[in-house]
Amino acid sequence: MDTGGTNGNSGEEAISGSLAQLRHDEQAAAKRIAAAAEExxxxxxxxxxxxxxxxEDGREQARKLKxxxxxxxxxxxxxxxxxxIAEAESHASKLRSAHEKKARNAGGALADYLLLIASK
Structure with a gap:
């Protein structure tokens, strides 16, 4: 029966080679995982x-909007x-005009009364 090797160590060599390949694959996977983690x-x-x-952009926009x-x-x-203010000034002007008119009317009425008294 042929074992595939010259001194019967072919099984050990195959296992050793497989283990070496697994270690290599494991190291490559670890490097890929580290690179992925870094990314x-x-x-x-x-x-x-x-x-x-x-x-920060949102805060700046809020400050501008504020x-x-x-x-x-x-x-x-x-x-x-x-x-x-314009309404108040207008109202004050109207009141002033009304009071001035009343004062003129009162002054005129007083003058008429005084003339009436003086003529008697």
Whole structure:
């Protein structure tokens, strides 16, 4: 019976060769796993950096929007205040005119009364 070798060690050599191949495959797999883990770390790190940038961009947009809203509210408040002031001035002017008219009428009535008394 032929064992495939010259001194009967062919089985041991085959096992030894298989073990060496397994060690080589295991080392290659370990290197691939390490490379994949490193790449995953880069992706996670990049994702974190991107998330930070998105967060900062969102905060900046919120600050800008807040500023715009405040500016718009101030502008509207100034406009409303201007309208209220204009209405108050108009009302005061009307009251002043009415009081001046009443004063003239009262002055005229007093003058008429004094003339009436003087003529008697």
């Amino acid at each position: 995953a770390g880069k992706i996670v790190s990049g994702g974190h950096a991107e998330a930070q940038k998105i967060l 500023g715009e809203v405040i500016a718009k509210a101030e502008k509207e408040a100034h406009g409303q205040a201007g309208k209220v």
